[in-house]
Amino acid sequence: MRTVHTVEEIRAAEDALMATLPPGALMQRAVAGLVSTCARILGGPYGARVVVLAGGGNNGGDALWAGARLAGRGASVDAVLLRPDRAHPEGLAAFRDAGGRVTAGDDVRAGAALARADLVLDGILGIGGRGGLSDDAAELAARARADAGLIIAVDLPSGVDPDTGEAPGAHVVADVTVTFGTGKTALVVDPAAAAAGAVHAVDIGLAPYLPGPRTTVLEDADVAALLPEPGRESDKYSRGVVGVLAGSGQYPGAALLAVGGALRGGAGMVRYAGPDAVAATVRSRWPETIAGPSVAEVGRVQAWTVGSGLGDGRGADVAAAVGAGLPVLVDADGLRSLPDRFAGPALLTPHAGELARLLGVERAEIEARRLHHARAAAGRWNATVLLKGTTTLVVAPDGRVRVNSTGTSALAAAGTGDVLAGLAGSLLAAGLEPLDAGSVAAYVHGLAGQRAAAAGGYPSAGDVLQQLPAVLGSLRQADTAQG
Ligand SMILES: NC(=O)C1=CN([C@@H]2O[C@H](COP(=O)(O)OP(=O)(O)OC[C@H]3O[C@@H](n4cnc5c(N)ncnc54)[C@H](O)[C@@H]3O)[C@@H](O)[C@H]2O)[C@@H](O)CC1
């Protein structure tokens, strides 16, 4: 599991850890990790042309120290100081001692150095940064992006907001970010995360001083541990019965995909509520499905998945499913019939456009502040919100957040959301709480999308569905091998 902490939590942990160490020791740990990553990526620093962009704080201090060490190992290093009056004194002294050249940000030599750099170290702002880059820093960042071989951000790409994942103004766009101690929201939530590139974490010994993380990124072992394990004793009821209210005469495919997602996701049984003609289509593809004309008449279930491809005029059925007092997932058209607030476990699965409509804001505003708005909706409806996107977020009303790391653009195809709704519904029926059901489903769905894409071409939702058993099987197998 990858952890994410707030700036406040990181600063408190750093203070506690620093109190046990000689002055400057913590920064040297960070610098050692940074330098070894740079050296590895450069294939050895000797002869490399490196430019350090250094702001006036400790982030600039890290970058200056790293520049000094790289100079000591034979690199040709220039430092461009954004705030010469506030440059980190020890870092700057070490840099000069190691033979580094120093220029100010407005010096023409800064541009020339950037133009021939193999590597630019971005030490303009770290976790102390607020708001976008100033104009002079933005110009240097743009030049570096246009001309330099590679940009490595120190701790996080300068100019993005550490705690929200927002990018309120100009910022560095890095190839790699070397981050210290624990993850930051900016490294996992878009749009900021898109500017971080590949993230390498350096352990500086902070973990014992950090609180339990409220934001996490699940990995294979976490997901395998959360997956319901069909034991020898289990029958269709203990594996979970899912009610699916999805699809319509206009969108019968949504019913097929949602029911398929639930069955392939491990549901013991699916009960489908919908018009006879659609039910007949569902049963011809999934003969094990039980069907009935409405939520009230379809029989007992343990969780409901409602809304995918439902079309208009089914509000009463949505209300019946939501009012059944069972865990419920509401997707797509179902989102137009939400209760004022949910009383029991609920998982909403909007994409940015649907969340924009729910909250009455522009879609671009959702995209710019994804975590903020997902949180707002989770609080407003007392429901867990799974906001789809290249980095899908799952936000519980109590503030816990899971960020999915398996997203792929291959999932941007019609019907993949219906598969996800069915899959997550099967996990709710198996007894997972909405945060677990949503984040496990997003993870598995992303892996299925990656597998389907690896087979070549543009995968369809049906291709993604087909990959679910293989993905679940390999996660379970790895878990058994480990356990
Ligand atoms: N505390 C420690 O011992 C350690 C700190 N580390 C480094 O220190 C960094 C944090 O250092 P700082 O707290 O000095 O903060 P930064 O270096 O991130 O920022 C420095 C100052 O820049 C100013 N500033 C904020 N936003 C600005 C903007 N948009 N434009 C211009 N100036 C702006 C603020 O006054 C801020 O305090 C971490 O990100 C990490 O790189 C690491 O060396 C690990 C150890």
Ligand SMILES: [K+]
């Ligand atoms: K930085």
